[in-house]
């Protein structure tokens with residue numbers, strides 16, 4: 808059950824204390840795309856997203872968009888934000904996480920994943936032992952598969968709150 812609990816839980820990617828992450832030794836940020844960085848309705852990055860990514864790169868972070876979505880969805884973000892991308896990641900499976908660790912030569916203590924889904928982003932990250940940050944989904948509009956996933960997630964969140972491990976809307980850093 809503990810594998811479903813994020814290390815940090817904040818409102819959105821704009822509320823994360825990136826300075827603190829840096830101080831904790833984080834060097835690489837894996838960003839989930841859909842409903843974490845942008846809602847499905849947005850096909851390319853807005854100015855607000857661009858500004859955040861510029862700031863993070865200036866701070867020295869390696870940024871990788873790490874998404875279960877296909878290459879075609881990620882391409883405009885990759886091009887305009889000038890970051891690396893991993894598509895069709897099949898989170899929570901650990902294969903692509905392991906690949907990133909191997910490819911970029913980061914240790915688990917140097918990587919964080921930021922995502923809006925406990926079943927994919929948080930569980931996947933916790934399985935490999937990297938830091939996990941949960942944010943609230945930007946929009947209620949989701950892909951068919953994600954909708955199914957959300958039902959299971961709601962069930963897990965219910966169980967977690969009964970065990971006093973996690974509460975929706977109760978933020979912590």
Ligand SMILES: [Mg+2]
Pocket residue numbers: 839840841842843922923924
């Ligand atoms: Mg997402």
